[in-house]
Amino acid sequence: MTTLISLLGKGKHDPETGYKTARYRFDDGSVREEPFFGLALARQIQPQRLVVAGTAGSIWDVLLQHQAAADETVLQLMEAVEQESVTQALLTSCEPHLSRQLGRPVTCLLIPYARNADEQVAILQALASVIAERESVVIDVTHGFRHLPMLALVAARYLARVRQVQVEELYYGALEMSAAGETPVLRLGSLLHMLDWVESLATYEKDGDYGVFAPLLEADGMDSRQAALLRQASFYERTGNPVQAQQKLGSVIESVKNHGGALGRLFRDTLARRISWFRKGNRSDWERALGNAYLERGDYLRAATYLYESNITRATLLRGWDSNDFTDRKRAYELERGEDSKELEYLRNSLCHGIRPMGNYTAQHLQSEERLKSRLEQLSKATEQ
Structure with missing residues (x-):
């Protein structure tokens, strides 16, 4: 099931003409004229469900513009919009009207103005509360305050990670790019791929x-x-x-x-x-480079393992033997093994098997991350060719 999440902003209402409309042109060439882009997008992509998120002063009444003027709920909503005092309870009471009007289930979500971190977090939590796990969503970032599209981008990633939601696309009706009486519709899903x-x-x-x-x-x-x-x-x-x-x-x-x-x-x-x-050079060089790279990341088991194997490879190559042959590697290491190489071996075994290392000198380096990282760096330098 695909759900369209659309942000609803503020607008100027003219008693004679109503809200200003725009002619939105989609990339398939179709044009839909609406005062609120979310309505045009809903008719274009036909989602199974529509979630409209707006503040206490958003133009909620534009969604009900085709309802009978005498409807008490509509009149209450129009008055609340004028006073910027829309409540979630009032929006919830309007949802049956909207669902019938738009031919699909509609959820109206009252969100704060995102003025600070608490309100921004509240918006993410509110969106998560009305989206099912693994649901597919399309997000419209056209309306609302100018900072809300940035929050919508974060919301897309948040929903994907927390609710395993599949965000199919981001849409933006670019009114400032209008030309010849038409407003282009931009698809911004590539921003999610960049993330x-x-x-x-x-x-x-x-x-x-x-x-x-x-x-x-x-x-x-x-x-x-x-x-x-x-x-x-x-x-x-x-x-x-x-x-x-x-x-x-x-x-x-x-x-x-x-x-x-x-x-x-x-x-x-x-x-x-x-x-x-x-x-880099030969197998010993590859292993040392990998050991140092994993050491930088704090992956101490892989770091110690690759540095240890690098010493074995180096000893094998110095003898002119096959560095890919287990027997040659074992014999060469036994002949060339020095104190630094033995310590690397002990550290690697301790990290791999979870056993007490041989010797107090080795054991002290496992007492803290700083000591272990420092000692592995020293051993890497000491055993370089």
């Missing part, structure tokens, strides 16, 4: 999972097979297989760098830099 990219960057910075970009790149026009390579590379990296990850990244990096999608162009250079570790 998806920003959130994915934050996710990557937190846990290093660049696989979150794969569906975004695919939606932005990247070949699905190339996007899949990025997802696979992330999987291999995060499961301790830098060789396979390096191979996948080598196959997809040019597609990332040359991606021409509208949204991807904003982020491709940043993403390419984030995955550039695979260009």
